[in-house]
Amino acid sequence: MLVQELIMDEMNPIPADKLTELYRLVRQFRLGLVEGQPMPDDKYLLRKQKIVYHEPFEPVVLADWDVLK
Secondary structure, rough: OOOOHHHHHHOOOOOHHOOOHHHHHHHHHHHHHHHHOOOOOOOOOOOOOOOOOOOOOOOOOHHOOOHHH
């Protein structure tokens, strides 16, 4: 059995109201392949974000630690 046939067999039981969502997923995947760029991973939104440390070498005040209260 070809992979395309396996995919089609998996799609048969999908309800009609979910087909639009499936189409968007397949299209986004296909466009990612065409453009040669990896698909965006929304799971890790903070990746590649600049990290800014405010006063990184200042001592931590004991009163600032809520866990100790």
